[in-house]
Amino acid sequence: MDRIGELWRRLLFLFRRQQFDRDLEEEMRFHLDMKARQNREAGIDGREAWCAARRQLGNPMLLKEASREAWGWSRLEALIQDVRYAARSFRRAPGFTAVAVLTLALGIGVNTAVFSLLHDTVLESLPVSRPQELVQLAWVQGASGGSNFNWPDYRPLLEPESALPGLFCYLSRETNLRSGSISERAHAHLVSGSYYSTLGVGAFIGRTLVAADDRPSATPVAVLSYTYWQNRFARDPSIIGRTVYLDGSPFTVVGVTPQEFYGVNRLSPPDITYSLHAAPLPEGNSYYVYYFARLQPHTSVEQARAQITARFSGLLEGELKPHRNWMGEVKLDVRPAATGEDNVRLLLRTPLRVVGLCVGVVLLICCTNMASLLLARAAARNREIGIRLALGAGRKRIVRQLLTESVMLGIAGGCAGLLAGYWVHHLLITQLAIHQSTAIQFRLQLPLLAFTAGLAVLTGVVFGIVPALRAAQFGLRAATRREPPEAGRPRLGPARTFLAVQMAASVVLLIGAILFLRTLRNLETVDAGFSPRQLLLMTVDLKESRFQGDRVTGLLDELMDRVPAVPGVRSAALARIVLFGQSAQKSVWVQGYAHNDGSAVAFNLVGPGFFESVGIHLVMGREFSARDRGSAPLVAIVNQAFARKYFPGQNPLGRRFGDQGPNSAGKYEIIGVVKDARYTSLRLPPRPAIFQSLWQFPQYPPFVLHVNVTGEPGVIAARVLREIQAIDSHLAVYGIRTMTGQVNATLRQERMFAILSSLFGVLAIGLCCVGLYGVTAYSVRRRTSEFGIRMALGASRANVLWLVLRETLVLVGLGAAAGVPAAFWCTRFIKSLLFGLSPGDPSTFAVAVILLGGVAAIAAALPARRATRIDPIEALRYE
């Protein structure tokens, strides 16, 4: 009860401050008068009595402050006082404040953006009920593993008596969606019956999918995502019950999921979900599913693992017996999956680490820059601080006040940093090719705000502590006399230490930037083995056209008739797999090869003229022709790597191999050998590959048209499109792009690294130059008299210039000495991202150091030149 009374009285005090001061003042006066009267009665007379009383009373200011402090608000009052004082001094120096806040906004902003990305992709739990109970199934075979399971091979795991109740799986694919006026590709997830019930996600409107929907005999139904419903159907509630056509099959929309739900994979949230067994999947592709389950109460991950392993062993004796030869080696694992699918984390781990390191270094540079700025500013305020110290301010109070200033700058920088962070976040997402969705957004929510606030205050303290301590230390001395001239070799004060740290950090960033730039250049100039220039790609899908079954070859013939005749087309060819877009492989058994183990080779179905159109050189034999179709003997073309592996030193033409087990080794005859090329990635060296005739296996649409053009690809694409539509208007043509664009898309990550690291490198050097300029200018000013004396004694301008530049070079040297080993240690981690050069590449290191030295010399040259123009007489008079 007393506590409440106490608190109440304390609060009241806040409102009665002035009254309190007046009361205390009067009380002191009364006390003084009484004491003086006592002294007079004791025999001391007149003025002396009053003075004696005054002396006895002690310092009235201290008394007042002690009394005020008893009320417990003194800390808060001091803080408010400091804040107002700081605000006043910032208003007086707008230029400095602007530069400081901008610098901090940059440093904090990039960190905020990276944190947001990291949080959304790796740290945040899925928006489902009790995500910490979710687990994911994974497979391990020897040294490799993953979380993707062949479908429908592993279907028996889903059976109702499954060891993990609530086990569900999903499959992700692109589908053609048609509804009313909308006709486009949509990203779909095909889910098994217990998907929504296990995740514990209800519908926003309508209902979600249930186990009864997941049967071949059930009415095909689908559920839309909120975002898709919002973007495409304008949140029209009448969507429920409407029919949409997915790959031509009708589905009834029965519900929409809540806004915050995005499935279990952040990077590919589905637009629409429907049941796995509701519609047959197109043949000819391999499909992968991902399994998830929810742990039962009182079940641990280990127990779940044991359960599913036991079940899997049982299945290997039962339903899965036919696959035992290759499934037998597989072990199942259960992993916690509160944050969603594993792949996401693995995919983004390295890029985010690299970016995270870079922004950390940027922040370091910003902090050291701020510290230098504040040191210079504190030096200018030495007199003011000295006076305050002389008046009785404690040193701690001064330090606290200066720290308040720097924290305020930090907070201002943090607020501005949120703005900068939004922009950087957007940049990162586009560079990392992350699909912008509800899952990954720059949201001003608690984790982000807490992080930014914490970072702002921390940076404020970190860069403010040293200048604050130094200012308090030297203030008193400076107030009483003029600063002595700085003679001789200047010592390495904190300002210069910071500058050296900045240089070291810049060296690290520069080295990183040069490594990434060179990697990009190496990748862009590597010999891909084919010629992507002037190559147009179009995917043709014939699902809804009249070309089905036996008549597909008819379409192929027509295409090969009409497309090359289009003006601007030099040649055209068809293939099943597009280079640098998809990949496929097959196991082969080669006749006459001693170690046939069914190892996999890259594989494609191509038509006549493919290699010529694409620019792959035919080394021996022939290309496919129109005769290689139907019942003609099965033929194949291989690349040099294949020939080297299976027929070393021999002629591969006429040799045979098969793709359906050791007994089929005579199935195909090799009729040609082509030069090696890179088929999926510029980084990977060419692997053995086989090509079969598309006309002999036309049953796996869609097909990709490769058109070699002269002239403007866009214009010619329109013409070709018209030709195709003329053949049959129900032919779907999409994915119109150039091969160059396709290849470049695979370099996206490298390009991002090159751009970002260069940006950071330039930023670092820029900040260094600003800092260096300031420090050098200050130093020159301090040493004016020294230079004057030197020049009077006969030193030339060049000598003086050298004196100033020597300082700079020492700093650069120190920075390099610290930065090079640090860079050496850091670049180890990006080894997997480099191409064509090692992380310790000496020429890169050398270039970085020389570049930094050169730029630093220029930055220091300007104030240095001013030093040379000093008139000796003026300099001496200045002192």
Next chain:
Amino acid sequence: MGQEATTRTEIPPGTLYMLILKSLARLGPMHGYGIAQHIQQFSEDVLQVEEGSLYPALQRMLIKGWVTAEWGQSENNRRARYYRLTPAGKKQLTVEISEFEKVMRAITRVIQPA
């Protein structure tokens, strides 16, 4: 008697509140100067309260609700602030005295000869 005492015996730490509360209990409402004088006189000049500690202590007692303050007229018709003991203050006084006596008995036991 023309000299001021240059040294003052320190009030033992933690006893200032007790002394002020007791003075107020004995004197009734009194101003700060009066309290200081009372303590000095009653202790026969042994204990002399520093103003620097008296007034902050009075403030703290105000916060804790052991005393209340109001302005009144002093003997010589000057405006002075009078402090008055509250019931809570009275209770605090008994608590502090019993604590103090407990400690004193313990110390006496320790320093007793033999």
